[in-house]
Amino acid sequence: MSNKCGELFVVTGPSGVGKATVLGRLMKNIDNVYVSISATTRKPREGEIHGKHYFFMERGEFEKLIKDDRFLEYAEYVGNYYGTPAASVEEMLNQGKDVILEIEAQGALKVKEKCPDCNMLFIIPPSFSDLEFRLRSRGTETDEVINKRLEKAKNEYTFIDKYDYIVVNDDIDKAADEIRCIIMASRFKTEKRKNLMR
Numbered sequence: 324m325s326n327k328c329g330e331l332f333v334v335t336g337p338s339g340v341g342k343a344t345v346l347g348r349l350m351k352n353i354d355n356v357y358v359s360i361s362a363t364t365r366k367p368r369e370g371e372i373h374g375k376h377y378f379f380m381e382r383g384e385f386e387k388l389i390k391d392d393r394f395l396e397y398a399e400y401v402g403n404y405y406g407t408p409a410a411s412v413e414e415m416l417n418q419g420k421d422v423i424l425e426i427e428a429q430g431a432l433k434v435k436e437k438c439p440d441c442n443m444l445f446i447i448p449p450s451f452s453d454l455e456f457r458l459r460s461r462g463t464e465t466d467e468v469i470n471k472r473l474e475k476a477k478n479e480y481t482f483i484d485k486y487d488y489i490v491v492n493d494d495i496d497k498a499a500d501e502i503r504c505i506i507m508a509s510r511f512k513t514e515k516r517k518n519l520m521r
């Protein structure tokens with residue numbers, strides 16, 4: 324990443340924890356932030372829009388993008404590919420925007436390796452049983468997929484020490500505001516404010 328101006332925020336959390344809802348709420352209360360739109364080979368859920376929620380594509384197309392080195396990171400998650408397009412993230416950072424990547428743990432760790440200064444946030448549910456309840460009542464996945472997602476969640480928890488911040492999503496407004504505070508604090512860093520000294 325060259326000429327970086329904005330900061331990178333990596334947001335991970337188990338499937339069903341409400342990451343997208345919390346980030347949606349956050350975006351209503353903060354400016355100068357871009358939430359990266361990932362590519363995926365998963366089929367769209369009802370209401371999901373190509374280019375807004377994800378760039379939906381076939382495996383062949385995704386694999387071509389991997390070969391062409393177009394992803395900042397990518398991972399396989401419960402049978403599908405997910406990846407962060409590098410160009411748009413770099414462009415937004417260069418424009419001075421803070422960029423949020425909402426990605427799972429394997430990809431998050433790859434981003435941390437490539438961009439060690441990134442801010443790593445992990446969103447957790449109030450309890451694991453609450454998470455299971457949320458996932459099952461969402462009704463968008465089969466039992467088999469839900470069980471795999473819960474297994475993934477347990478595995479992701481083992482990487483918690485790689486993260487800088489933990490946000491508990493027991494209330495959407497509160498969780499969104501906590502993330503807003505984390506982003507706002509980064510904007511007051513000395514390296515970004517030295518130019519204000521006269």
Ligand code: 5GP
Nearest residue numbers: 361362397398400405406407425426427430
């Ligand atoms: P879902 O299928 O529920 O939309 O997403 C499944 C998981 O993939 C979630 O944990 C989500 O954060 C993650 N994910 C979404 N986009 C990306 C991406 O670009 N890269 C990686 N590594 N994970 C992603």
